Amino acid sequence: MTGLELRKNRVDALLGPGLNIHRSPLNGRNFEYISEDPLLTGKMGAAQIIGLGIAGSTGTIKHFSTNNQEAHRHEVEAVVSVRALREIYFRGYEISVKEGQARSVMTTYGPMNGLWTSGNYDLNTIVLRKDWGFEGIVMSDWWAKANTEGEPSDMKNHAAMVMAQNDLFMVTSDASDQTQDNLVEALADGRITRGQLQRNAKNILGFILKSPAMLYEMDMISEEELEDRKGDTEEDAAIDDIIYYESDEKGDVYIPGKDWDTQMGATIVFGINVESAEYDIEITARSPLGELSQLPITLYCDNVFKEMISFRGSQGEWFTDKREFGTLLGPSCHYIKIYFGATGLEIDNITLRYRKRVPGFDD
Incomplete structure (x- = not known):
């Protein structure tokens, strides 16, 4: 059923299953990892992929490999013997690759035995591809760092990822911006070669060729699915009309709302480009209704419920509601959706106020 749901929603790859071992009951991701048993983990992971x-x-x-805690996961090093890695921490992945024919792997945020996993050649090329015969793509976790052996980690060190066959850096709002990493510099000084970049591209294209996306492009699907895929829905049209807002020199994002349709049942969607930081949200609005009126709105961020806010009527007076919005990771684009649960609210503007930087993401 999950596979059918993915296909219906035009998703070619689920970001799971998680195959890390339940090394500690305090691991914040144990809810999505399978067990403390490598064999059981591998068999269940392979079954899900199949x-x-x-x-x-x-x-x-994911997360390949030894992602055994959430606290300080970008920096905490896993120091593990080769035997323990092969018999315990790698075993679930090996079974999923060999028996489940897994075609997509995500590395971790942190280092393992001195090297951040997204730039670990032994992990992503020797073990995964040479020893296990993996032929798919490897991607980083979101805004992960990499390092060259003996050097500190850096989110811009994509050259180490290229050499290790970590094919995709996730994520970037503008893949054409060649100033966001060190690839041009590394290619010029010989640290990486054109052949290594072509190898990454080959891995990515090989994955795409085996995905439903390619079948759609070649019309090699049923007439019903083809019609559904190519038909423009109201939601598709709305996506094309999304307006994107940039942060200013202070890190704030100002979104004007005077022209919005705020009738009951209306939805507003917009994009924001921000840096990694904690933000507050300020909503300036008014309502001609009296103070006993309830005017709820629901906020979503990247399609995830954020908060329901209930305003009161203000008898035509402008007011500003300020509250904590939370952490946004970047540099990246995020999508905000607002659902209006009642008629009678007029929005002047919404401002996301930069509160403080989140360390470790955009150093």
Whole structure:
């Protein structure tokens, strides 16, 4: 059923299953990892990949490898013997690759035995591809860092990822911006070669060729699915009309709202480009209704419920509501959706106020 749902929603790869071992009951991701048993983890992971594949989609096995805690996960080093890695921490991934034919792998945020996993050649090339015969793509976790052996980690060190065959850096709002990493510099001074970049591209293209996306492009699907895929829905049209707002020199994002349709049931969607930071949200609005009126709005960030705010009527007076919005990671684009639960609220503007930087992401 999950595979069918992915296919229906035009998703070719699920970001799961998670195959890390339950090394500690305090690991904040144990709810999505399978067990403390490497064999059971591998068998269940392989079964999930095979099940997704029936519908044409696939999964991304993660976080490769030794992601055993959430606290300080960008910096905490896992120091593990080769035997323990092979028999315990790698075993679930090996079974999922060999028996489940996994085609997508995500590395971790942190270092393992001195090297951040997104730039670890032994992990992503020797073990995964040479020893296990993996032929798919490897991606980083979101805004992960990498390092060259003996040097500190850096989110801009994509050259180490290229050499290790970590094919995709996730994520970037503008892939054409060549100033956001060190690839041009590394290619010029010989640290990486054109052949290594072509190898990454080959891995990515090989994955795409086996995905439903390619079948759609070649019209090699059923007439019903083809019609559904190519038909423009109201939601598709709305996506094309999204307006994007940039942060100013202070890190704030100002979104004017005077022209919005705020009738009951209306939805507003816009994009914001921000840096990694904690933000407050300020909503300046008014309502001609009296103080006993309730005017709820619901906020979503990247399609995830954020908060429901209930305003009161203000008898036509402008007011500003300020509250904590939370952390946004970047540099990246995020999507904000506002649902209006009642008629009678007029929005002048919404401002996301930069509160403080989140360390460790955009150093």
